[in-house]
Amino acid sequence: MxxxxxxxxxxxxxxxxxxxxxxxxxxxxxxxxxxxxxxxxxxxxxxxRASVDSPGQTGQCDLARRAWEAWTREHSYRVTQIPGTGSVESWVQLIDVSRPLVSFRWTYIFAADGQVLTSDSTLRFxxxxxxxxxxxxxxxxxxxxxxxxxxxxxxxxxxxxxxxxxxxxxxxxxxx
Known part of the structure; x- marks a missing residue:
C-alpha cells in the first residue's frame, strides 16, 4: 500500500x-x-502507486453504480494540460467484468515525446x-x-x- x-x-x-x-x-x-x-x-x-503519484486530474474519480458501462474510449477520452509536461491524452477501456471484480486499463499518451503509458487495474465493488x-x-x-x-x-x-x-x-x- x-x-x-x-x-x-x-x-x-x-x-x-x-x-x-x-x-x-x-x-x-x-x-x-x-x-x-x-x-x-x-x-x-x-x-x-500510479494513482497516488498522479497529479489528481485523472484516475478513478468517476466511479458509480455500474460505472464501468461508460469505461470506453468514446466516453472517457480527454486531453489534459499538465504544467511542465504539456498535453496528455487519456482514456479508460473496460477489460473484464466478473462481479464483484471489474478490470480496466487507462492509457496515457504524452504529446511532448509520444510516450504511451498504460495502467491496468481491478476494482472490487x-x-x-x-x-x-x-x-x-x-x-x-x-x-x-x-x-x-x-x-x-x-x-x-x-x-x-x-x-x-x-x-x-x-x-x-x-x-x-
Missing amino acids: FALAGALRPGLCLPWGARQVLDIGCGTGVFALLLAGRGVDVVGVDPA RERDEVETDLVARGYVVRDVRDAPDRPGREFVFLTQRPDLGVQDTQAVDES
Missing part, C-alpha cells in the same frame, strides 16, 4: 467532529484533498451492507453513512468510531 498525506489549517474539523481521516482506496486523492482543504488531517491509502459488516467485525461502530461530498450519489462515506480508541475515522467506498 502507498499513502498520500496532507494537512492544511490545523484545528478545523468536519461537522461530525472528525479531525483526522483515513481515506482507504483514495485513488488520485480527490476526496482526501477536498478534506485537507477544509483543514482536516488526512491520510489517503491506495494499493496502486462491494455492497453497503458488506462494508458495514466488515467494519463491525473489526471493532468499529458505524455512526452514519453519507454520500461523498465530491461524488454525491456515487460513493459512500462511512463515519465510524472505535470505542477502544475514541477516534472517528472515515472510509469512502464506491457503490456497486
